Every structure is written in C-alpha cells, then in structure tokens.
Amino acid sequence: MASQETNVHAVEHWTRTDNWSFWSFGLGMLLENYIFSMATFATGWVTMPKSLQSLLLAWAPIWLVIGIAVAGPLADRIGRKNTFYTTMSLYGIGAIGIVFSQTYVLILLFLALLLFAAGGEMNTIMAASHEMMPHKHRSKAMMLELNFINLGGVIIAIVTLFSASQQIAFQRGMIAVTLLAVLIVMFLARRNTPESIPWLEKRGYHERAQAEIDRFYGREEYEARRLAARTATTAAKQAPSTSRRVGIPLKLFVTITTSFAGAAGFGLMTYVLGPNYFPNFKSEIVLIATGTGLISGFLGFWADRLSRKKLLLLGYGGSVALTIVIWLTLGAWSKNLALFWILLILLNLFVNIGYLTEDTLKGEVWPTQSRGTYTAFVRFVSIGLYVATIYITQSFSLNAYTLFNIIIWVIGLAGAIAWYVRGVETGQGASLDTASGESFFPDH
Template sequence: MLAGVSLLSVYNSITFQRGMVAVTFIVVLFILLLARNKTPESIRWLQGKGYTERANVEIAKFYGIQEYARREKVVSDAVAVSTKRRTSVALRLFVTITTAFAGTAGFGLMTYVLGPNYFKSLTAAIILVATGTGFISGFLGIWADLISRKTLLLLGYGGTFIMTLIIYLTISVWSKDLTLFWILLVLLNIFVNIAYLTEDTLKSEVWPTSTRGTYTALVRFISIGLYIATIYLSQNYGLHEYMLFNMVIWIIGLAGAVAWYFAGVETGKGATLESASGE
C-alpha cells in the first residue's frame, strides 16, 4: 500500500508525499484497531468476552475439559501465592504510549539521518549493519523471560538515550573517524533493539485478556499518530536541531521506563500472564 502511494505521489511535493503517507498510516491503523478488537486471540479472550460455548469447544478440541481445568488450577494457585501488585490504567497507558512512541519516532537517527549525511557513499552498508545488529541482538529475546522486564525496559531506553547523547557530544570526532562511527552505530542499535523488544512485549501483556486487543491497538494508534506529527514538526530542522529533538523523544521513552521500574509490576522472571495483567 505504501509503495503504491509513493508511486502515485512521486511527482508531487515532499509535503504532499508526507501527507499521503500519513493518511495511509491512519487508514491502516484504523483497520488494525478493528481487527485487534474483533479477532479472537485465545480461549481466555473468548471467555472474557462471554463466548463461553465457543471457548468450551476450543478447550475440548485442543486440551480436553479435565486437562484444561487442571492447568487452570495450577495457574490460579501460582497467582494466589505471588506478590501481585495492581497498577492503574493511567500508569499502564502512560508507560506503554511513551515507550511505544519513542521506539517508533526515535529509532532511525544514526542509520537514516546522520550516517547517510556524513558517509553518503556508505548508506547501503550502514543500513545493512544496523538491521543486521537488530537481527542478531533479537536473539536476546530467547532469555528475555528469565530477566526482569522492568530492568530490560530501563536498560533499553536509558542506554539509547545515553548513546544518543554521546553521539551528539562527539559528532566532531566520529564524523571523521569511520571506525568509531561503526562502533557507535552498533552499540546504539543494540540498545534500540532491547528497548523495542521489551516495549513490544510489555504493551500487550499488561492488559486483561478481554481488553488486551483494544488497549494494544489504542496504544499503537496513539504512538504512531504522534510519530506522524513529529514528521511535520521536524521537517525543517537542521542536523543539530534534529539530534536534540531526537534526544527529547528518547527522554519521553525513558520517562515511561523509569515510571514502570518504580511503580509497575514485574512481568518478567517467569511471571504468569495473570500476574502481569492483574487478572
């Protein structure tokens, strides 16, 4: 869809092209909102929405009534003995929206802006290294559930902000030293990927099953909508202004991570979904 819009608007002004992309995003997000709200995601979702008969059919098909009842008892016993904390909807919305927005709007600073500006002939290689770093660091997700989710979120957003600050303060150095540029590019993208993987997991696991699709879609809708706004806000920024703007974006994400670290619940370390969502 985006490719088609780009092709149809290729001969128009940049402002018109950006407007067309923004409209496309809004249409896609609206479709996603409907899909997330109406598509059954699990047996618990069916039960939470009141589709008891349909849920029982799925239980009998995949588990058997007795086996499913046994599993449910094990889970409920685990939740009963856990130190479960309740978090407000306002806190969860603040954390998930701020972190999702920062991850969407801030991730491409060095890969798509600074790198091509200072090392134009290496643009393809820069994108390859950045995406390759994201792919390899994604394997950290194998052990993510064994680690504190709150700590990983803080590490991802705190590390990304610190790396962005270092990149800004040392621009006169790495812009003349290709080796240092590659090191900073890899380190930045490792932290960005940790932030993204943790945020993407958190924003769906903190909601009760019956409303998970709705709230997850709402968070994505708002965060990407805010990202579209930043495209217009930053379109006339110079390089240094854009870097400062990017740091502000990561500060917003870091604020959400700090809030969750001190006031949120632990959803990692093997915590059950019931404990994470407060069900």
C-alpha cells in the same frame, strides 16, 4: 474442578499448535516491518521534491496507525483469527498492486493498503500471543516474535541492495514477490492455529472455546496450562509489590511514553536519517540497525527469567546515553563512516532491548476484553506523534536532529523510571492475569 486438577499434569508443554502459532505471529511481525521499511526505499522510485518525500516517509506511520485504530476494536469484537484473515487479504492485494505502481499516486495508494493491514496485523498479534502461548513461555515467545520485526528489515534491506543496480520496476517486483512468498507460508501456519481461548471465554462462547481446546490442544494439556497460570497468580498474590493496583493513568503514561520513544527514536535514526542526510546509504542504515536488533533480540530466549522493569530501564537509559555520545562526537563520525557504523550498532543494541520490552509490556497490562483496544490506542497515539516528528525535523541540521533524538529518548526513559518505581513486575514468570491485574482486581 478440584478433582479435574488432581488428574492433570501440572507441567504444561510446548505443542505442535504452539509451533504453528509462533511462526504465524513471527511472520506477521516480519511483514509489518518489511512493509513499513518499504516507504524509505520508495523515495527513490520516482523523482519528487522534499515535501513529497516527507509525505512518503510519514505515509508509513500514518496508515499504520489507521490500521491500528480499526483493527484494535475489531479484534476485540470479531476475534483475533478473523482479523488476521482480513489483514492477510489486504496484504495480497497490496503486494500485487505495488508491482504496477509506476507513479507517485499509485505508490501512495498501494502502500496505504499494505500499511493499513500491517498496523492491524501487529496490534492483533500483540493481543493474541499473550493469550495463546503457554504460561512458562509467554514472555519468551512474545519477544522472539517481536524479533522477527528486525528480520523483516534485514530482508528488505538485502533485497534492495541486490536489486539496486537493476531497473526500479525490477526492485519493486522483487519486493512484492518476497512479500507474497512470506504471506503464503503465514497463511498455511494460520490454518493450523486456534482462536484465542481467553477471548472466546470472555465473550461467552464457551462451547466454541471447548471445541478449539479439544481440536488444537487436548483437554489435559489445556488444563495443565490453566493450573500453571493459576499457580503463578496465587504465588504473586503473596508479594505486595506484584499485587498492588496499577491504575489506567499510570499504564497509559508508561506505555505511551516508551512506545513513542521506541517508534520515533528508532524511526528517525533508521528510516528517516538515510533519505534526509545519507541518501546513498539508505539500505545500509536499515540493514545495520535491524541486523543489530536481530542479533541482540535473541535475548528473548531468557525473557521469562528476566525482570521486565529492569530491561525497560536498561534499554531506555542506554539509548539516552549512546545518543548523547553520538551528539557529542558528531563532528568526528560525520566525516568517518566507520565510526558512524560503530556508534549506530552500539545505539541499536540498547534501542532493541527497550523496544522488545515495551512492545511486550504494552500488550500484557490490559484486561482481556479490551486488550486489543487499549493496545491500539497506545500505538495510535505514539506512532501518530512519530508522524509529527518527521515533519518537525525535515529542515533540521544534523546537529539539531541528533539533539532532538536525545529529547525523545529522555521521554521514554521517564516512562521506564515510572514503571520501575510504581509498576508491577510482568516478567520473571508472571502470569498474564498478574500482568493485567485481572485476577487481583476483577473490576479493573
């Protein structure tokens, strides 16, 4: 191996395969939020009482977590790419079904299929992207892919705004056609992406791993990537704060608390706030929240240089502070929509920083062989708790609803503080082995 390393270029490159992988993962993230947001707009497709509206809003996270629970272990067992082909097939069936969903029951049925696929899709992307992107671009690629989530919200908000004056069947059709168009492009991208090489090697499929390397990267380029990652890991071993053992309990506490706050805090103020309190502004609220997130998400270009620990603290600390301001000024903004939009924009700047950071963190801190399963468990618990908050808050006054959001963000801030004090730095060019602790503690 030593002789091989002397013949490779130490500098890894961004290749054509990485372009295909990036667009494959980014479009997958886009469809996840596009479909998740669909439940908010579906509340206006048929007449329904408050109880059924709450069920429809809860339907999104319920079926998302079911998809997560199935796809996490599945991706660890059959591979990342095979799982993607499964979720894409379900997307196609669900999109066509939505066109013909003229009753409440059919809406639930085909939304469940789409959401099940979306949950599995995003979970698998979180595992695969860390494993497949070049070391020096790993954090940047992950955060920019996650920013496609915001783009998905922007697109569906625009589609619903422009089709609001048309018949409901036309709006459903527009939503489905847009979904299918993105799905076709995503399928083409995935035809040009490999299986995760680290997953293949951990499973003992060494010949197939080498065949994938030869086809998609070339041996010289992939050896350069391995060398770059090993060099970063060796350097990290010199820093006690990086090489310390971080136990599973701390990782679970941090990832679950921050993930729950990210899901529930953002969800209640973006997807539930409109149907429950501002039914005439559902599209506008989703557009403002995700549009703000999309713009602030370009922070991801610097993700490989920035501290993940500090960004997590900034995101959740800022979200707590802004939500307190929103609560204290409720009397003013509930009567002045201009102030409401300003506060919503400021809040989502911090929410998105925290969201992109925790979504990056919760996929990178686990060992490769069980990365899909652990990521799925964290998302299953955190999004499952978000379902509970939808029902808990369905009869709250606007004042109590906002106060409840403060409590949620405080929970997330507790996780961010714990990671800042006791966690390891997974940003600033850290290798995946450093982030997961695999190279330091092989029995981890």
